Amino acid sequence: MSRAFRIHTDDNVATLLEDAAERVSLVDGPDIALHGPIALGHKVALADIAEGAAVVKFGIPIGIASSAIRVGDWVHLHNCASRFDGRSGGFDTVTGAARDMVYD
Amino acid sequence: MTDVMARRWSGWQRADGRKGVRNIVLVIYTVQCAAHVAHAIAAGEEDVHVIGFPGCYDNQYAIRLVLALARHPNVGAVLSVGLGCEYTQPARIAEAVERSGRPADAFFIQDVGGTRSSVARGKDSVRALRDRIRRETPRVEMGFGDLTLGAECGGSDGTSGLVGNPVVGRLFDKVVDAGGSAIAEEIVEMIGLRDIILDRAVDDRARGELEAAYAKAEAYCRDVRQYSVSPGNFAGGLTTIEEKSMGAFAKSGSRPIQGVIKVGEAPPWPGMWIMDSVPDPHFMQFGYTNPNDTEGIMDLISGGSQIVLFITGRGSVIGSPVAPLIKVTGNSRTYARMEEDMDFDAGRVLAGQLSLDAAADALAAMVGDVASGTPSKPEALGHREYFVMYKHQDTPELDRGCRSAA
Numbered sequence: 001m002s003r004a005f006r007i008h009t010d011d012n013v014a015t016l017l018e019d020a021a022e023r024v025s026l027v028d029g030p031d032i033a034l035h036g037p038i039a040l041g042h043k044v045a046l047a048d049i050a051e052g053a054a055v056v057k058f059g060i061p062i063g064i065a066s067s068a069i070r071v072g073d074w075v076h077l078h079n080c081a082s083r084f085d086g087r088s089g090g091f092d093t094v095t096g097a098a099r100d101m102v103y104d
Numbered sequence: 105m106t107d108v109m110a111r112r113w114s115g116w117q118r119a120d121g122r123k124g125v126r127n128i129v130l131v132i133y134t135v136q137c138a139a140h141v142a143h144a145i146a147a148g149e150e151d152v153h154v155i156g157f158p159g160c161y162d163n164q165y166a167i168r169l170v171l172a173l174a175r176h177p178n179v180g181a182v183l184s185v186g187l188g189c190e191y192t193q194p195a196r197i198a199e200a201v202e203r204s205g206r207p208a209d210a211f212f213i214q215d216v217g218g219t220r221s222s223v224a225r226g227k228d229s230v231r232a233l234r235d236r237i238r239r240e241t242p243r244v245e246m247g248f249g250d251l252t253l254g255a256e257c258g259g260s261d262g263t264s265g266l267v268g269n270p271v272v273g274r275l276f277d278k279v280v281d282a283g284g285s286a287i288a289e290e291i292v293e294m295i296g297l298r299d300i301i302l303d304r305a306v307d308d309r310a311r312g313e314l315e316a317a318y319a320k321a322e323a324y325c326r327d328v329r330q331y332s333v334s335p336g337n338f339a340g341g342l343t344t345i346e347e348k349s350m351g352a353f354a355k356s357g358s359r360p361i362q363g364v365i366k367v368g369e370a371p372p373w374p375g376m377w378i379m380d381s382v383p384d385p386h387f388m389q390f391g392y393t394n395p396n397d398t399e400g401i402m403d404l405i406s407g408g409s410q411i412v413l414f415i416t417g418r419g420s421v422i423g424s425p426v427a428p429l430i431k432v433t434g435n436s437r438t439y440a441r442m443e444e445d446m447d448f449d450a451g452r453v454l455a456g457q458l459s460l461d462a463a464a465d466a467l468a469a470m471v472g473d474v475a476s477g478t479p480s481k482p483e484a485l486g487h488r489e490y491f492v493m494y495k496h497q498d499t500p501e502l503d504r505g506c507r508s509a510a
Contacts, residue, residue: 005266005454007266015262015263015266015341016262016341017454039341040261040262040263040435040437041262041263041341041342041417041435042262042341043341043343055343057350058265058347058350058351060296060346060350062296062344062347063343063344063346063347075343076338076341076343077343080343081344082296082331082343082344082345083296083344084322084331084344084346085295085325085331085333085344086329087330087331088331088333088338091335092335092338093338094339095335095339096336096337096338096339097335098335
């Protein structure tokens, strides 16, 4: 089974060490059922995170939940916002490409 | 100290006391109009690299940066080539280089006659300079205590903060413990970590410098509405600048931070240093702090880094002139896909094949090999990308935090 790694004991997300479809096995922790596929390097929620609450990785808040997050959810641009960078929240969730620049 | 850190090799002794791991001739053009001639001079010439100024306009920051590269420990001699109309003066560059004890030459293309005659004149010059520095530069024994290493990350993904940057951080700790120096820049990739960074300061002076540099970087990113996080980072699983910052900062290791140096400044004493590459507020609001990875790498080399580590989870193909670049990835999939370009696979730590410490030792062994003369992969491929940015870092009221805090 694909593995996920929690860096700090305070973290409410873990980073995937391989691509995963349905479940991940947390290194030194339980298995987590996913709500959809998550790619290597991306994050899975280890707990429910209320809208407005901190997403914690490395033991520090890396952003704020912009909508309610359930355990097993993919945590990324669609549900986690930077406290500094207001622009990136609207970027394409899969490619990360900016969608606010005109190319006409 | 482990055995790998006790390694010694033979370098080149410069008149200013610094020691280089390469002995190259650097061709510097002083305006974009002279770029073709400069590259034609260096084409096919062993140990001849090229950098240059893009603009006709002169800029103090860019001059300081280029002079730091021209008097870098890996550089033995310089040829400076201008067109003839531009502000930046090739003869002044050659004079500054000669004052550092290195031979130098300079000419204007318009004085020589044109493309073919200038290329011929330039080739004669770099060959004579190369013969001379190969003959005259004293060899000297070196070890890790004589090294300044730079670290840059680019094309980061979720593995960079997990293992790519931590392996380099562990190597930096070893180099600092051996009496050497390490430099990280990318203060724009420390956004969100203010207190964590300040806690690493060796004393109140360093803390003041870090505080001022951090505040400037945060204000800068807000003003230009550009944070140092890119589509590839997002696609690789990084969601916010805060998350990227925490991973990026891991490459600074764990030793106390001695202070902040500016682009073109070498660490005044050994240890772990942070370099400020963020433009000062200025009425000419150009000068992106990190328009690309190459700029940051050139900045680190301008700080005297004889070798730079480049950590890239997503993969990259760039190299650098003046100082060899060693490319490290924390993503074994990237390493497998781009093995012809990537030097070091730190993803083996994630796979459980190697401890972080063993990986840092293996990386140190690779640094020792490259310092001893083995070309890194980008070096062997002939990658020598460079980028000289024009910006302002001379705004007096925003001078070092230590002075304003004093």
